[in-house]
Amino acid sequence: MEQTRVLGVRVDCVDMNGALERIEDFVGSGSRHVVATVNPEFVMRAHDDRNFARVLEAADLCLADGSGVVWAARRQGCTLAKPVTGVDLVPPLAELCARRQFRLFLLGAAPGVADELAARLRAKHPGLEVAAHSGSPDPSSDAESVSMINAERPHMLLVAYGSPKQELWIDRVGDKLEGVAVAMGVGGAFDFLTGRVPRAPRWMRRAGMEWLFRLANQPWRIRRMAVLPVYALRVLRGAS
Numbered sequence: 001m002e003q004t005r006v007l008g009v010r011v012d013c014v015d016m017n018g019a020l021e022r023i024e025d026f027v028g029s030g031s032r033h034v035v036a037t038v039n040p041e042f043v044m045r046a047h048d049d050r051n052f053a054r055v056l057e058a059a060d061l062c063l064a065d066g067s068g069v070v071w072a073a074r075r076q077g078c079t080l081a082k083p084v085t086g087v088d089l090v091p092p093l094a095e096l097c098a099r100r101q102f103r104l105f106l107l108g109a110a111p112g113v114a115d116e117l118a119a120r121l122r123a124k125h126p127g128l129e130v131a132a133h134s135g136s137p138d139p140s141s142d143a144e145s146v147s148m149i150n151a152e153r154p155h156m157l158l159v160a161y162g163s164p165k166q167e168l169w170i171d172r173v174g175d176k177l178e179g180v181a182v183a184m185g186v187g188g189a190f191d192f193l194t195g196r197v198p199r200a201p202r203w204m205r206r207a208g209m210e211w212l213f214r215l216a217n218q219p220w221r222i223r224r225m226a227v228l229p230v231y232a233l234r235v236l237r238g239a240s
């Protein structure tokens, strides 16, 4: 199965390698593509927010980010083994950019975080062309961010403003970006990859319990996570 729908939201049944292949093809094609990493919070938001639902529907690749989405997709025949998360994708995407000489741009997170990640990626992949800017998802910063990005002519743009701000940012400014072939929201990936926010141990991630670890470390997430039981019930009821 290539694709399924989780409570109406499209999810592509591709694992990490499949995602990397698709993204490499997107860059090869030259035209602009949007990649979304769909988690249960996205699905629930899309139910209540038609604009966000439209943005997800228009994406070229909707990856299953989060064990709740993998669980729901598997119930419908998807053969996905585990989530494909933004944070797990960034290192192999940087490797892909280095190998294929694609330029990479990191946008978002607190001041200095994207710069630090860019420096780390450059140290790991000498020759990788990677630029960074923290910017802001506020529309008043769009012009500055767009001109900084266009000055670098990146092939690939990773946006770390959290959801839904990053998806809405990409939707709002996407057609002003020159030469960007792949734009993707990556949530808190820059914070994880620079060690600012701890990641759940591997066993917890394998057990689909990363959400519990995040909740223990960032208790303010409880409000966002409150939708999860409703999500699970709707999936079990087979609602659409």
Ligand code: UDP
Binding pocket: 108, 109, 110, 134, 136, 137, 160, 161, 162, 163, 164, 165, 186, 187, 188, 189, 190, 191
């Ligand atoms: N962020 C930002 N500007 C904002 C709001 C958030 O740069 O106005 C960044 C924040 O610093 C963090 C990321 O967006 O790096 C959001 O991370 P989170 O883990 O909350 O993302 P999500 O859970 O949505 O994937």
